[in-house]
Every structure is written in C-alpha cells, then in structure tokens.
Amino acid sequence: MTTRPPSRGGAGRKGSGTGATKRPGRGPGPAGKSPFGAKGAFGTKRPFRNAKGPERERTGPRTSALDAAQRAAAMRGEADKRAPWRPGDAPEAETAFEPTPERVRSPRPEVTEEAPRRARAPRTESAAGPVEGPTRREQRAAASATLASGVQTLTVEEDEAGMRIDRFLTTRFPQLPFTRVQSIVRKGELRVDGKRAKPNDRVEPGMNVRVPPLKLEATGERPRSAARDATDADFIRSLILYEDAEMMILNKPFGLAVQGGSGTVRHVDGLLEALTGKDGQKPRLVHRLDKDTAGCLIVAKTRLAAATLAKSFRSRSARKVYWALTAGVPRVHQGRISTYLAKEEPTDADARMRVAQHGDEGASHALTYYAMVDNAAQKVSWLSLKPVTGRTHQLRAHAAHIGHPIVGDPKYFSIENWELPGGIQNRLHLLARRIVIPHPRTGKPVDVTAPLPPHMAQTWNLLGFDASRYDPIVEAPEA
Numbered sequence: 001m002t003t004r005p006p007s008r009g010g011a012g013r014k015g016s017g018t019g020a021t022k023r024p025g026r027g028p029g030p031a032g033k034s035p036f037g038a039k040g041a042f043g044t045k046r047p048f049r050n051a052k053g054p055e056r057e058r059t060g061p062r063t064s065a066l067d068a069a070q071r072a073a074a075m076r077g078e079a080d081k082r083a084p085w086r087p088g089d090a091p092e093a094e095t096a097f098e099p100t101p102e103r104v105r106s107p108r109p110e111v112t113e114e115a116p117r118r119a120r121a122p123r124t125e126s127a128a129g130p131v132e133g134p135t136r137r138e139q140r141a142a143a144s145a146t147l148a149s150g151v152q153t154l155t156v157e158e159d160e161a162g163m164r165i166d167r168f169l170t171t172r173f174p175q176l177p178f179t180r181v182q183s184i185v186r187k188g189e190l191r192v193d194g195k196r197a198k199p200n201d202r203v204e205p206g207m208n209v210r211v212p213p214l215k216l217e218a219t220g221e222r223p224r225s226a227a228r229d230a231t232d233a234d235f236i237r238s239l240i241l242y243e244d245a246e247m248m249i250l251n252k253p254f255g256l257a258v259q260g261g262s263g264t265v266r267h268v269d270g271l272l273e274a275l276t277g278k279d280g281q282k283p284r285l286v287h288r289l290d291k292d293t294a295g296c297l298i299v300a301k302t303r304l305a306a307a308t309l310a311k312s313f314r315s316r317s318a319r320k321v322y323w324a325l326t327a328g329v330p331r332v333h334q335g336r337i338s339t340y341l342a343k344e345e346p347t348d349a350d351a352r353m354r355v356a357q358h359g360d361e362g363a364s365h366a367l368t369y370y371a372m373v374d375n376a377a378q379k380v381s382w383l384s385l386k387p388v389t390g391r392t393h394q395l396r397a398h399a400a401h402i403g404h405p406i407v408g409d410p411k412y413f414s415i416e417n418w419e420l421p422g423g424i425q426n427r428l429h430l431l432a433r434r435i436v437i438p439h440p441r442t443g444k445p446v447d448v449t450a451p452l453p454p455h456m457a458q459t460w461n462l463l464g465f466d467a468s469r470y471d472p473i474v475e476a477p478e479a
Contacts, residue, residue, distance in 0.1 A: 154209040159303045162311050165192065165201045168209065171284070171303075178259060184212065232274035241296065242448045246305040246440050248283070249448045252297040254427060254455065258288045261350070272299065287313055290393070292408075294453040295322070295432025300440070308440035313390065318437040321473055322385040322395055323373075323452075325429035325459060326404040327415055329381045333372040334472065337398040341366045341391050352411050353397040366391040368398045369476035376463040379421065380407065384433075384473035395430065406430050423462045425455040 160168060169181045169190075182199060184190050190197045191210040203209065242249040250268070252258070257267040269285055276282040284306040286298040300306035312318050340363040342356035356363035367388040375381040381404065385395050393412070399405050400412035407413070407420070408428045420426055434449045452460060452467060460467055 151213050152211050154211060156203045156205050156207040156209065158205045159307055160203060161205050162202050162307055162314065164199065165190065165197045165203055165209070166199050168203050169211070174282075179261065229274040232271045236268075236271050236275060241450060242446060244439075246301055247286075247309065247446075248299050248301065249435065249446070250297045250299060251450045252289055252294055252432075254292055254294045254453045257291045258285060258297065268297065268299075286310055287390070289432055290396075290428075290430075292428035293430045293432060294456070295450040296320075296435040296448055297432070298435065298437065305440040309437065312437050312440075316388065316479070318435065319478070320387055320432065321434040321471065322387070323431045323433045323456075324383045324385060324395065324399065325407045325424075325456070326381050326383050326399055327379075327407060327413070327418055328404045329375045329378050330370070330372055330383075330402060330404055334476075335370055335402075337366075337368045337370065337402060339366055339398065339401060340364065341394065341397055343392070353391070353393045355397070355401055364391055365389065366394045366398065367479075368395060369473065370398075371472040371476065373469060373471060374465050376421075376465075380463065382460075382463075382465050384471050386473050386476050388479055421462075424459050427455045429456055429459060431456055 154172060156168070160171070163171070166178070166181050166185055169176065169184070170178055173181075185197055185199045188196045189212040192201065192203065193207055194210075197209075236250070239250040239252065240248050241251050252268065257264045259269045260267045272283045272285075281302065284300045284303065286300050286306055286309045289295065289297055298309060300309055340356045340358055340360065341353045342360055342363040343351040344354050345351035346362050358365075369386045369388070371384050373382045373384050383399070383404070385399075387394055391397075396406055396409055396412045400409075400414070405413040405415065406429055407424065408426050409430075410428075431452060432450060434447070436445050436447045438444065439446050451457075459465075
C-alpha cells in the first residue's frame, strides 16, 4: 500500500491555482516581499501568512549581520572596539548588544610562538602613534615579485595622475626594460579599466591597470659600488644648471643618452640612481632629449613634482628654445613649419620620422617656429627654433623638410655634394638652449639657459657668431 507524502506547504499548496501561496524568500524578488511591494495587487495591505500559525505583520529578520558580528566580538571579549562595517562615529552601534552570561564564551588563548595561530594583518596604528609603512624601494620590490608570479591589477595613485601608461609601468617596475614595456603595450597585453591600452594613453587616479604575468630572471639587489656611486653623483652634480627641493635642470652633454636601450649602458636615468635618497626616492626624468642633442634637461626630485611638470609640458605651458646650425640660408628668414609626422618603422622606437598626411596611421601634428639669427657666407645658418609641439625628432625632421637640415645629423642630412666647412666637427649641431617652465610648487616661471657645448662653441667661434646676440625667436607666437 502506497501513501502520499505529507503536504509541505499547508492548505492551498497544490498546483498554481488562486489558492496557492509561496513561502517567503522563494520568489524572484527579495526575501519575504511581494512582487507588488508592501501592498497587494489591489491596494490592500497583505500580511505575511504562515501556514502553521496566525497571521502577523512582516517584520524582517530578527537579527542582522551587524548584530551577529557584534555578538561574535563580544564573545571574544572585544565589545569595546568599533563595530565592523560602521566606520566613523556610531557609538550607539557599539553598545547595541549586551551579551548574557550564559552566552559568553571563555576568552580565546593568546597567540604565542609555541602555539602559532593564523597570522593577523599588521596594524597601522599603535598606542605610541602611527607605524611607518614600507619605503618606495620596498614597494617596488614587492610589486616586482608579484609581477614575476602572475597577473596582477595595479591601482593608479594620486601622484601618478597624467603619466603615460608606459612610463607608469617603468616607474612601478624599474627593473623591467623599457623595450619590454613597449612590447607589452603594443601587443595589447595591458588593460586599463578593461580596455586595451595604447603607449600614449594617460592614467588617472583610481584606474585599474591589469599587468600580464611575466617571467623575470631571479636577481637580487644589484650590488652597487660606493666609489662608483660617488663618481656618478659628482658627475650629475657637475651638470646642474638649476636646483631646488622639487626639481633640477641639467646641462646634458652631447653623446650621453637620456635612457637606456639596446647597447646603451651609460645614460642619465642610470646615473640618477646615485642620487637615490634613503627613502628610495630616485630623481625622475620629466622629458627626453636625443642622445646627440645637448642642453637643458629637467629632472624631478619627487613623484608629485614629476606629475606636475609633465602636465606643464602637455598643456604647453613650458617654453623651449633650440639653437641649430643648418645647411644653406632659408629664403624666408622667419617662418612657421606645420606638418604631420609619422615613423617610417612604427615598431622601431628610434626610427626616422617622415612627413605624413592628415589621417595617416600614426601621424601626429607638429608645429615649429623658426628665425634666422645669423649666417656665414650664405653657406650655413644659425637658426633659433621654438617647437610648440613635442614630437620625436621634430626639429630635425622639420629642418630637413624646408631644405635646410641640421649640420652633423646622421639621420636627416641628405644634401648631395655638400662639404662640411673646414674646422667644423661632424657632430649634430643642436642645442636645447633655453627653457621656461612653471615651478611645480609655486607656479612661478623657472628660466634657465644652457651654454653652447664644446663642438658648437668651436663652430660659433670659427664662423664669428656672437652667442649674446638678440634672438628674434622670443617674439614668435606660442601656438
């Protein structure tokens, strides 16, 4: 004889007719609520119906997650601490639960070395005051270890606002070669807020940067020689044209690279390691100059100063003046050069730039004002240049575009049967002569002028050019 199982829902539970009811919390909406809200379909208030008892108003759960947490804290003897999930001033929440004697458990034994328990998170405060956090060097080391182990997500901080995505990675992982960083971005392996990043994209505070897993060689802290550090530090200090607590401007010599690359061992970025402070803060490059271009190079001493100075370059608040020796004499002594420039080899970081058309892949607008200061026998000219934009090789490509390439330029000088005047060295005659930029803290302009490098000073003396002569480029427009 078979029997039917007892009903589980009381009267009216069968089927889906008009008399059927559902248990609270089993519908598509929130637990214990009607899909029509607090009232029924026809506007009458519907009480919560219990199949085994009288009808009563729905009052929700008798305890909340907060109550449970407070009860657990009281059982551990921590009732005097702040209530979880309620930061700020909420004294009534801290004493909302008074445990009864029969529910209070004996306190847990203290953690000892003989009986180690689960490791607790380090506290950020103590009775004596705040505990100092890790230094920048320790943070970079921890980030490097995470990077080598697998995928991670980095959060952009306030003082990293406006940084290029490739510079952001280079700052976070200084041991990662810049060419490798460019490869990661170019292949689309980097994501910013879930979107594929481009090398010139800028990061803003709060953005999430997803870094792919990388296999780095397990190398420890690179041993540094105290004597070498002292030598490098003395060399860098000998180049300083201006310095304060926030920034310094160096007179970069001809032939010294700004950053490392293939086959480049000695460069400004590496030499700045010798000036790293005790807190791990290393001076940071704000912009770049070509290896063979001499003159003013800005270096920030703090990350915040670097971000502020970089914004000045992007907003074109910085004013730059370059001097160059060019072949021939321009027919128009003062003019404006406006073109689009693109790399001949997009994957080569140091590729030659070509004049492109608007809309071409990788083409960017470039604008330069020029003025002839003097010339020698109609054979060479002393040009003063004011770049409005800051494209790669902009001045060298623009000088070649108007038919007067810079003397000693191995990439863009292509005049046939042109002989170098006697006594002039076959080196790039291009100098970042002067820079004016708002100070990162005060906003007041910092105006610095660099002297001629030795090979250009020799040429100026040979041709009879007076370096103190009035420079008409200062009257050129700023845009």
